[in-house]
Amino acid sequence: MTVIGVLALQGDVREHTDALAACGVTTVPVRRERELRSVDGLVIPGGESTTMSRLLDVFELYKPLRAALADGLPAYGSCAGMILLASTILDTRDDARHLDALDVTVRRNAFGRQVESFEADLDFAGITDRPDADPLRAVFIRAPWVESAGPDTTILATVPGGPAAGRIVAVRQNDVLATSFHPEVTGDLRVHQYFVDMVKEGTAS
Ligand code: GLN
Numbered sequence: 001m002t003v004i005g006v007l008a009l010q011g012d013v014r015e016h017t018d019a020l021a022a023c024g025v026t027t028v029p030v031r032r033e034r035e036l037r038s039v040d041g042l043v044i045p046g047g048e049s050t051t052m053s054r055l056l057d058v059f060e061l062y063k064p065l066r067a068a069l070a071d072g073l074p075a076y077g078s079c080a081g082m083i084l085l086a087s088t089i090l091d092t093r094d095d096a097r098h099l100d101a102l103d104v105t106v107r108r109n110a111f112g113r114q115v116e117s118f119e120a121d122l123d124f125a126g127i128t129d130r131p132d133a134d135p136l137r138a139v140f141i142r143a144p145w146v147e148s149a150g151p152d153t154t155i156l157a158t159v160p161g162g163p164a165a166g167r168i169v170a171v172r173q174n175d176v177l178a179t180s181f182h183p184e185v186t187g188d189l190r191v192h193q194y195f196v197d198m199v200k201e202g203t204a205s
Contacts, residue, residue: 002200005030005039007065009055011047011080015184019192025199033064041074041175041199044081046141046182049089049108052080053097062097069101074175074202076195082178083108083144090147101176103150104168110145111164117141122181124157124170127190137188138169138181145180146171175202 006016008029017027020043030036042065044052056062069075069085077085088105089098111118121135122128128135136157146168149155157170157179169180175198183191 001026002041002196002203003028003039004196004199005035005042007042007044007052007061007081009059009061010051011045012182012184013045015182016043016045016078016192019184019189020196022189023193023196025196031059031061033061036061036064036068039073040203041076041195042068043195044075044077044084045184046079046081049080049083050093050096052084053093053095056084056097066099066101069099069176072175072202074195074199075101075177076191076198077102077176077178078182078184079141079143079180082106082146082180085176085178086146087150102171102173102178103153104171104173104178105147105149106144107147108144109142110147110167111140111143120159120162122157122160122169124191125154126156127194136183136190137186138179138183139185140169140181143169143180145169146178175199 002025085101086106090107124136153173159167
C-alpha cells in the first residue's frame with residue numbers, strides 16, 4: 001500500500017489530498033514528525049512559502065523534513081512547495097527557510113503583477129509526449145519560476161509563449177518533482193499520477 005503525505009500546515013491541502021486519493025493512494029496529512037515518518041512520499045502544496053516556512057519551525061518539522069529529503073524521501077512541490085524545495089530563493093524574506101532538495105534557483109512571484117494569475121497549455125516531458133496526448137492545462141497563481149537549474153535536474157516544462165516564454169515551470173531531480181503551477185485545481189490527474197508512479201517505482205523493490 002502506497003501512502004503519500006500532504007504537508008498540512010497551510011495552503012491547498014484539501015485539493016492535493018483529493019487528487020492523490022483519486023489516483024488510488026492512501027493519503028495522510030503531515031503536521032508532526034511521526035506522521036512524516038509514516039509516508040512513502042510527500043506533497044508540499046501551494047500557499048504562501050514564507051508562512052509555511054515559519055510554520056515548519058513552529059511544528060518542529062523543518063529539520064526532520066530536510067533530513068528526510070536528504071535521505072531520499074520522494075517529494076512533489078507545487079508553487080509555494082516548489083519554492084520551499086529549492087536550494088536558492090530570490091525575492092523572499094531574509095529569514096525564509098528552504099529545504100535544499102532541488103538544485104534550482106527559484107524566483108518568487110516571478111511573473112509580476114500584470115500576469116499574477118494566468119493559464120497556459122504546456123508540453124510536459126513524460127506526460128504529454130505521445131502524439132495523441134492533450135497538452136497540460138497549467139494554472140499559475142502568483143507563481144515562481146525556475147531562474148536556473150543545476151546539471152542534475154531535468155527540465156520537464158517551460159512556458160510556451162507570451163512575455164515569459166521559455167521560463168522553466170516544472171523540474172525533476174531524482175525523486176523530487178516541482179511545478180510552478182497548480183495541477184490540483186484543474187481535475188487533470190496526470191501530474192499527481194506521475195508523482196504517484198515515481199513513489200511506487202521507488203518502493204517497488
Ligand atoms: N507567491 C506564493 C509564495 O511566495 C506562492 C503562490 C502559490 O503557492 N500559489 O509562496
